[in-house]
Each structure stands twice: as structure tokens, then as C-alpha cells.
Amino acid sequence: MLCGSAPWPEVAPTTAILDAANRAGVRIPLKCYFLGLDEGGAEVVGVARVIAPCTWPGFADPALSRIFSVMRDLIGHTWPRNICWVEITRLLLELVQENSCGNCVPCRVGTRRMLDLVDKVLRGRTADLLVLEQLGKMARLVGSSAKCDLGRLAGKLVAGTVLCRREEFITHASGSCPGTIPVDVHLGTILVRGRERDGKTYSDN
Amino acid sequence: MAKLTVTIDGQAVEVEEGTSILKAAALVGVRIPTLCYLENINEVGACRICVVEVEGKEDFVTACNTPVEDGMVVRTNTPALRAARRTTLELILSDHPMECLTCVRNGNCELQALAAQLNVRAVRVSGATHADLPRDDSTSGIVRDPRKCIVCHRCISVCADVQTVGAIELQGQGFDAFVGPPANLKLAETRCVQCGQCALVCPTAAIVEKDDTDKVWTALLDPTKHVVVQTAPATRVTIGDMFGLPPGTPVVGKMVAALRRLGFDAVFDTDFAADLTIMEEGSELIERLTKGGVLPQFTSCSPGWIKFIEHFYPEFLPHVSTCKSPQQMFGAVAKTYYAQRQGIDPESIFVVSVMPCTAKKFEAERPEMNAASRYWNNPRIARDVDVVLTSRELGRMLKQAGIDFPNLPDEEYDEPLGLSTGAAAIFGATGGVMEAALRTAYELVTGKTLEQIDFHAVRGLDGIKEAVVPMNGINVKVMVGHGLRNARQIMEKLKAGELKDYHFIEIMCCPGGCIGGGGQPIPTDTAVRQKRIDGIYRVDAAMPYRKSHENPQIKKLYEEFLEKPLSHKSHALLHTHYTPRN
Ligand code: SF4
Ligand code: SF4
Ligand code: SF4
Ligand code: SF4
Ligand SMILES: [Zn+2]
Numbered sequence: 070m071l072c073g074s075a076p077w078p079e080v081a082p083t084t085a086i087l088d089a090a091n092r093a094g095v096r097i098p099l100k101c102y103f104l105g106l107d108e109g110g111a112e113v114v115g116v117a118r119v120i121a122p123c124t125w126p127g128f129a130d131p132a133l134s135r136i137f138s139v140m141r142d143l144i145g146h147t148w149p150r151n152i153c154w155v156e157i158t159r160l161l162l163e164l165v166q167e168n169s170c171g172n173c174v175p176c177r178v179g180t181r182r183m184l185d186l187v188d189k190v191l192r193g194r195t196a197d198l199l200v201l202e203q204l205g206k207m208a209r210l211v212g213s214s215a216k217c218d219l220g221r222l223a224g225k226l227v228a229g230t231v232l233c234r235r236e237e238f239i240t241h242a243s244g245s246c247p248g249t250i251p252v253d254v255h256l257g258t259i260l261v262r263g264r265e266r267d268g269k270t271y272s273d274n
Numbered sequence: 275m276a277k278l279t280v281t282i283d284g285q286a287v288e289v290e291e292g293t294s295i296l297k298a299a300a301l302v303g304v305r306i307p308t309l310c311y312l313e314n315i316n317e318v319g320a321c322r323i324c325v326v327e328v329e330g331k332e333d334f335v336t337a338c339n340t341p342v343e344d345g346m347v348v349r350t351n352t353p354a355l356r357a358a359r360r361t362t363l364e365l366i367l368s369d370h371p372m373e374c375l376t377c378v379r380n381g382n383c384e385l386q387a388l389a390a391q392l393n394v395r396a397v398r399v400s401g402a403t404h405a406d407l408p409r410d411d412s413t414s415g416i417v418r419d420p421r422k423c424i425v426c427h428r429c430i431s432v433c434a435d436v437q438t439v440g441a442i443e444l445q446g447q448g449f450d451a452f453v454g455p456p457a458n459l460k461l462a463e464t465r466c467v468q469c470g471q472c473a474l475v476c477p478t479a480a481i482v483e484k485d486d487t488d489k490v491w492t493a494l495l496d497p498t499k500h501v502v503v504q505t506a507p508a509t510r511v512t513i514g515d516m517f518g519l520p521p522g523t524p525v526v527g528k529m530v531a532a533l534r535r536l537g538f539d540a541v542f543d544t545d546f547a548a549d550l551t552i553m554e555e556g557s558e559l560i561e562r563l564t565k566g567g568v569l570p571q572f573t574s575c576s577p578g579w580i581k582f583i584e585h586f587y588p589e590f591l592p593h594v595s596t597c598k599s600p601q602q603m604f605g606a607v608a609k610t611y612y613a614q615r616q617g618i619d620p621e622s623i624f625v626v627s628v629m630p631c632t633a634k635k636f637e638a639e640r641p642e643m644n645a646a647s648r649y650w651n652n653p654r655i656a657r658d659v660d661v662v663l664t665s666r667e668l669g670r671m672l673k674q675a676g677i678d679f680p681n682l683p684d685e686e687y688d689e690p691l692g693l694s695t696g697a698a699a700i701f702g703a704t705g706g707v708m709e710a711a712l713r714t715a716y717e718l719v720t721g722k723t724l725e726q727i728d729f730h731a732v733r734g735l736d737g738i739k740e741a742v743v744p745m746n747g748i749n750v751k752v753m754v755g756h757g758l759r760n761a762r763q764i765m766e767k768l769k770a771g772e773l774k775d776y777h778f779i780e781i782m783c784c785p786g787g788c789i790g791g792g793g794q795p796i797p798t799d800t801a802v803r804q805k806r807i808d809g810i811y812r813v814d815a816a817m818p819y820r821k822s823h824e825n826p827q828i829k830k831l832y833e834e835f836l837e838k839p840l841s842h843k844s845h846a847l848l849h850t851h852y853t854p855r856n
Contacts, residue, residue, distance in 0.1 A: 171451025178365040181449035185401040214322045
């Protein structure tokens with residue numbers, strides 16, 4: 070099960086993530102994405118020994134491969150605190166939708182409904198936390214029921230993000246973005262929707 | 275085969291290697307819910323409704339297409355699974371028009387049934403839908419309503435694998451994916467043969483027969499019309515399905531009674547025309563045999579098969595018998611011989627067919643099927659057959675009319691187009707046309723009485739069947755195929771020159787023959803097909819006449835009107851030509 074099935078372990082900043090998880094009795098599946106703090110206190114994204122996207126069926130879009138590779142490359146890399154996980158989640162779902170073969174219900178319909186929910190959060194249109202519950206539930210369903218790794222991984226990534234970055238989603242849901250997408254980790258396709266970042270305005274690309 | 279032991283919901287069961295979790299569970303009384311699954315045809319795990327938990331596996335697995343492993347411990351009914359199934363179904367319903375009350379599948383819809391079974395009481399997700407996908411009613415036989423499609427893949431599998439036509443596929447990606455012909459073509463613009471097998475397996479109303487019941491109600495009300503109805507061989511063992519009778523129950527007498535109560539002026543039998551077909555087609559075979567015509571001769575009574583060969587193997591059309599199907603022979607005879615004999619204006623005769631088949635709707639609309647118009651030289655007689663109803667449509671009409679079908683008395687067909695033989699009845703099952711032809715051809719060729727008239731070698735659900743029948747020194751070699759995959763296999767053999775010593779080949783478009791036709795009651799699966807086949811041979815065995823050439827009414831038709839098989843008049847009314855469509 071995901072980190073979602075157990076409370077996120079309280080860990081000292083210096084603890085290696087996998088170790089901490091193990092100590093907390095959370096079995097982190099190989100394809101589980103999770104967040105933690107690195108030694109310097111900065112956030113890292115870990116995708117434990119994941120991803121060879123090119124070997125999965127349905128990976129037509131290089132952009133999707135890219136985002137997963139970047140995530141993989143980020144293991145051990147530090148990211149600034151102010152990264153926007155809601156936006157990353159949205160991007161991920163958009164790419165999954167573009168690449169979903171459309172064969173199974175959880176991926177074809179589920180990731181699309183998740184995308185709609187994330188959009189609601191992003192647009193700050195809902196203060197209703199039920200949206201977050203729904204998103205988390207749906208992500209877990211897709212993560213455990215989709216037919217192939219594309220849908221399953223997407224579900225797990227989102228389930229993990231919603232759980233671990235809950236505060237950020239809540240802030241978004243009520244209308245403000247606490248973070249920005251750092252310029253130096255621009256993923257090539259991330260849509261920065263004309264929002265002000267670091268005093269600069271980025272437009273859609 | 276190795277035996278494996280698995281534990282399902284705490285019950286141990288021993289099964290053969292390769293058994294799916296779904297089937298293993300059924301052995302211990304556990305019915306795992308399914309939606310897209312169709313045994314042997316669609317085992318793709320698309321809907322994810324049949325998910326189960328397997329000990330040691332992180333994710334759910336689908337029971338329908340996961341083979342058991344030795345020592346496997348499976349749980350099928352945990353809170354997580356109930357939630358997952360329900361959420362998945364809600365996802366499907368969030369993109370489904372909730373029109374059950376006005377839907378043709380209301381009460382016979384697998385999606386509806388599953389929602390009831392899983393106790394879904396609200397759809398908690400919403401969002402974009404496919405509500406704007408256009409309806410496709412371009413063909414004569416079937417209508418697609420992609421809004422109601424749940425992308426279960428059954429039609430795709432049936433069309434591509436069972437029928438080898440491949441007219442519909444999954445288009446697009448992600449949420450935008452939908453099922454339809456490629457390149458936004460209308461179905462009528464593809465090589466779809468209108469067999470309706472897709473409609474037969476569709477769990478929802480996304481593919482249905484074209485509904486022509488209103489045309490029949492209107493005609494029945496019209497005092498200027500003499501409305502006659504003919505019933506196809508296969509319908510006599512299938513109509514009862516829609517009224518709770520066990521599949522395969524012979525209901526011919528009740529069907530006649532029911533049609534009379536609907537108000538038809540005469541209730542006739544396509545079986546009469548099937549006997550006529552045997553006379554013509556048997557004589558054609560004998561002519562080809564004796565005069566060195568193109569052999570093997572192929573049967574021509576299945577319009578799905580005819581459209582198939584016109585599209586895919588047009589170069590072999592000279593092999594196909596020029597005989598019209600019984601439905602079209604009936605229409606032509608009704609508006610000529612019958613009109614003349616009864617002194618009824620042929621223009622006022624309205625012929626309705628009750629058929630197992632959606633392709634028959636297409637057949638009746640073929641431009642050349644207007645023999646009566648040509649015979650009378652009267653352009654106001656448009657079609658030989660005016661409306662084709664599928665079994666399902668007739669069922670709906672009878673329900674609408676409040677006819678208590680199971681409790682009707684048995685009644686007899688009207689004269690003169692109502693008398694038929696057992697040979698005609700078995701037209702409804704694969705191998706039946708062949709058997710009927712053999713019963714007649716043997717006696718016509720040898721002049722001897724056929725003692726053993728049951729040809730078991732050509733009966734049953736094997737895909738391709740063969741027999742050799744000695745007749746006057748010729749060993750007549752025959753072959754029977756049903757379902758277009760088998761037809762294609764036979765055509766490839768023909769193409770490779772492997773069938774040179776065969777004489778007669780029967781092809782039925784639909785698996786099992788017409789008892790499994792695309793217009794038959796739903797469900798129609800292999801078990802149901804077998805029961806209907808059994809029923810039809812019971813009907814045959816009980817008939818006073820069992821050889822087409824013994825039908826006294828057919829003899830009379832030739833005496834009074836057609837003269838003899840393959841006569842000039844027969845050719846004009848009962849034979850046809852084909853259209854290469856490559
Ligand atoms: S998860 Fe399902 S729909 Fe998505 S790509 Fe895999 S099989 Fe296709
Ligand atoms: S297809 Fe089934 S679920 Fe859909 S509207 Fe028709 S009856 Fe209802
Ligand atoms: S009617 Fe037959 S040929 Fe046409 S799409 Fe359906 S299954 Fe395919
Ligand atoms: S049209 Fe019917 S059979 Fe075909 S995929 Fe859609 S729901 Fe399934
Ligand atoms: Zn943000």
C-alpha cells in the first residue's frame with residue numbers, strides 16, 4: 070500500500086527516507102512516489118528505484134517520459150521549498166490523459182475526473198475539502214485498479230502527493246498558491262499560467 | 275493438465291492450470307461481478323469491475339483474465355473491493371446518459387443490472403461527457419448511439435475476431451477515446467455486413483437494431499393494406515426467450531396465435547419459402563454438377579455472408595448460388611402468385627418479415643429486391659418485403675399489445691404460404707440448409723428414398739463441418755461453416771485451390787446460424803445457441819413432412835404458377851445477382 074495507508078512517519082531531517090519509512094513500518098512500494106526532507110532540510114522528491122518509462126506500453130509522448138525521468142533524476146537533488154505540487158499534479162494528469170490508451174475505466178475516465186478535481190483546486194474555486202478527499206480516493210482507486218502501469222503509477226503519484234502535500238492543496242483550494250515552479254527545474258512542458266513568480270511573469274508555453 | 279489448489283474467500287478449490295480466478299470462484303459459489311467480460315470473446319479486463327485481492331499482490335487483479343496460481347489466496351468481497359467496484363462503476367455512469375426510462379434496453383441492460391447489483395445509489399463524480407457524439411443510423415440494420423457506449427470492447431472483439439470484419443475500433447486516446455468506425459466514417463461507409471453480432475453482445479443500448487415497429491403498427495391500421503407476415507425458421511425457438519420461457523422452447527403455434535392477435539391479415543411462414551429455396555438451390559446444384567458449372571456452389575440465404583463475400587472475396591461471387599434467400603423468395607411469391615391466386619391487388623399487399631437478423635433489413639432494401647414490381651410492371655410496388663422486424667422488435671410489439679404469450683393457444687399458419695417441412699425448420703441452425711438440400715438432392719438425383727435423413731455430421735457448433743454423401747456414383751463432398759471467421763478460413767482455402775473437389779458449401783454469417791442471429795433475444799450465448807439448436811431439431815423431428823420436395827403446397831406452387839425449378843418465371847422471381855463491393 071501507499072504511504073497513504075499509514076500515517077506519514079515523523080522523521081528527523083537527517084534520516085534517509087527509505088530507512089525512516091521502514092522504521093515506521095510503512096512498506097514503500099517500488100513505484101511509490103513520496104516526499105521527504107533531505108539532510109539540508111530542503112524538500113526532495115523521491116521515486117524509489119522507479120522508472121524506465123520507455124519500457125512501458127502507451128508511452129508515446131516524450132513529454133511524459135521526460136517528466137518521469139526528471140522526477141527520477143531528482144532523487145537526491147534538492148528542490149527549493151516553494152515548488153507548486155498542485156501544478157505538478159495537474160501536469161502529470163494531463164500527460165497521462167494524453168497518453169492513456171483509453172482501454173480501462175480507471176485510467177480513461179478516472180484520471181480525467183482527477184484532472185477536473187485538481188483544476189477545481191488550482192482555480193481556487195472550492196473551499197470544500199471533500200474535493201480533496203475525492204481526489205485522494207479516486208487516485209487510490211486508479212492506482213490499484215488500472216490495467217497497466219501508466220494508470221497505476223499516475224494514481225499512486227497523485228495519491229501520495231495529495232496525502233503528503235495536503236496543506237498545499239488546501240491553500241490552493243481556498244485561492245492562493247504558496248509555491249512557484251522554480252525556473253531551474255522547468256520541465257519543458259509545465260504550464261505556468263501567467264502567474265507571477267519571483268516577481269516575474271511567466272506566460273503559457 | 276496440472277491441478278492447482280486455490281483458496282477463494284476461505285474455500286479451497288482444485289482447478290486445472292489455466293483456469294481464471296473468475297471461473298474458479300464460480301466453482302465455490304462465488305459470482306464475481308463482471309461487465310466487459312464475454313467468455314472466449316472479450317477477456318480484456320477493460321472495465322476493472324471484476325477486481326479481486328490476491329494475497330501478496332500489492333494491487334488488485336482482474337478475475338476474468340488472471341489465471342490462478344497454485345496456493346493462491348483470493349478475496350473477492352472486501353470493503354476495499356466493494357468501494358473500488360462501486361467507484362469504477364460510478365466513473366462509468368458519470369459519462370453515461372441516464373435515460374433508462376426511455377431506453378430500448380430498459381430492463382435488459384447489463385449496465386443497469388450491475389448498478390443494481392452493486393447497490394449504487396448515487397453518482398458522486400461528474401465532469402465532461404460524450405453526450406455530443408452523434409448517433410449513427412446510416413445502415414439499414416443497426417443504429418449506434420455512442421453516448422451510451424461504455425467502451426467495453428465487446429463489439430470490437432466480436433467484429434474483429436468472430437466476424438473478421440473489423441468495422442469498429444477504439445478511436446482516440448484518454449477520456450476522448452470512443453468506439454466507432456475509423457476516420458469518422460459512418461458505419462454504412464465501412465465494410466460492416468450488418469450482421470448485428472455487435473448489437474447482440476453490447477451490454478447497453480450503444481448498438482441496437484433499427485426499430486421499424488412503427489411502420490408495422492401503421493400498416494396494420496391501414497384498411498387499404500393487406501398485411502401479411504412471414505416468420506423465419508429460427509424465430510420458432512427464440513421468441514419465447516423474451517417471455518420467460520426456457521431458451522430453445524419451440525413456440526411456433528403461440529407465435530402464430532400472437533401474430534394473428536396483432537391483426538395481420540394472413541400469417542405465413544418463411545419456412546414455406548425455405549422449402550422453395552431447397553427446390554431451386556438443389557436444382558441449381560444438380561445443374562452445376564451435371565453441366566459443368568462453377569463448383570463448389572455456396573449457399574446464399576445469409577445476407578451477412580453475401581455482403582461479406584461482396585466486400586472481401588468478390589472474385590468468387592460466381593460460386594454463390596443465384597437463389598434469393600427464403601425471405602426474399604417469400605416476398606416475391608406473396609406479391610405475385612399469392613396476389614393473383616387470391617385476387618388481391620399486389621400494390622395493396624404489405625409484407626412484414628419476422629427475422630433473427632439485422633442484415634435482413636439491409637437485404638430487403640437492396641435495389642434489386644423488387645421482383646414483383648418488375649413482374650407486374652408496376653413501379654408503385656416498391657419492395658418485395660416492406661418491413662423486416664427482428665425477433666427483438668416482435669417481442670416488444672407483443673409486450674406493447676399486452677399479449678400474454680406463454681399462455682396463448684397453439685394455432686396454425688394460414689394457407690397457402692404456411693405449409694412447410696422439417697427440412698425448412700432446420701434452416702435456422704448451422705448445417706440445416708445443407709441437410710435440407712441433401713435430403714432433397716439425394717432423392718432427386720438417385721430417384722431413391724433416403725432412408726437415413728438425419729445428417730449428424732453437419733449439425734452442431736463446430737466451426738467447420740464436412741460430410742461425403744454418395745449419390746449415383748458421385749461422392750458429393752460438402753462443407754459447412756458458420757461465423758465469418760470460419761467463412762474467411764474456407765474462402766482462403768478456396769483461394770488456395772484446396773476446395774476443388776468440393777461440391778456444396780453452406781455458410782451462415784452468424785455463429786450457430788440464424789438461431790444466433792444479430793436480431794435474436796438477448797442474451798444469446800453459446801449455451802443458449804445450443805439449446806435453440808436442440809429445439810429446432812425437435813421441431814424437425816415432429817413435422818409430418820421432413821423433405822422440402824414433399825411439401826404439397828410447394829408442388830402446387832410449381833403446378834399452378836412457376837412450372838418447374840429454374841424455369842423462366844423462377845429465374846425472374848426467385849433468383850438474383852450480386853454486387854462486388856471491393
Ligand atoms: S491504465 Fe488502462 S487505459 Fe490507461 S494506459 Fe493502461 S490500460 Fe490503457
Ligand atoms: S443503456 Fe442501460 S443504463 Fe444506459 S440508459 Fe439504456 S438502460 Fe439505462
Ligand atoms: S454489424 Fe457485424 S460487421 Fe457490422 S459492426 Fe457489427 S459486428 Fe461488425
Ligand atoms: S458499443 Fe456496446 S459493445 Fe461496443 S464498446 Fe460500446 S458498450 Fe461495448
Ligand atoms: Zn500552486
